Amino acid sequence: MKEGRAAEPGDRKSWFEYLSDEDLAFIKRFIMASGSLKELAQSYGITYPTIRLRLDRLIEKIRVLDEMETVSEFELVTRALYADGRLDMATMKALLEAHRQELASRSEKPKS
Template structure:
């Protein structure tokens, strides 16, 4: 029996994100097809995909710093937008380095 290992970046996604990824794959990556399935416009789907990409990028940037980890969790859980999270982390790292 094989042991399933879920990548860390997937653990930070909610069920809706996983469903979107599944539909995206089954539609061979066609955003137009996904827009039809969700009955929304192409730009809406593109924005959703961009936010999902940001979630994955943020969760892959591993760090042991509790503050940075907290900011990333807030961003992944939509408590703070991604641009704000990046600014907070960047400014924190500047302070940490003494700039």
């Protein structure tokens, strides 16, 4: 949805709206550290490689959310969970395939 325009039914959410509170806090701290991963790692009390991994996962999550043309909200959320490292590839694929089959079976049923 663009700023200055009311949300309409069917509007796709922005990638930003799918980020967790933890993701948003990380982004805020990253900005406040002027993008310095070293400073960010120190503020979290963790190593540089750990903070780099966290940033890489967040970047991948944003890419997935921003670039994917999705069929449904379920697909978008599932892909975001995968990008966030909370689902493995096999689980994501199995869930998406089951969801697509469910959608296909619904569309094949005649409407009463």
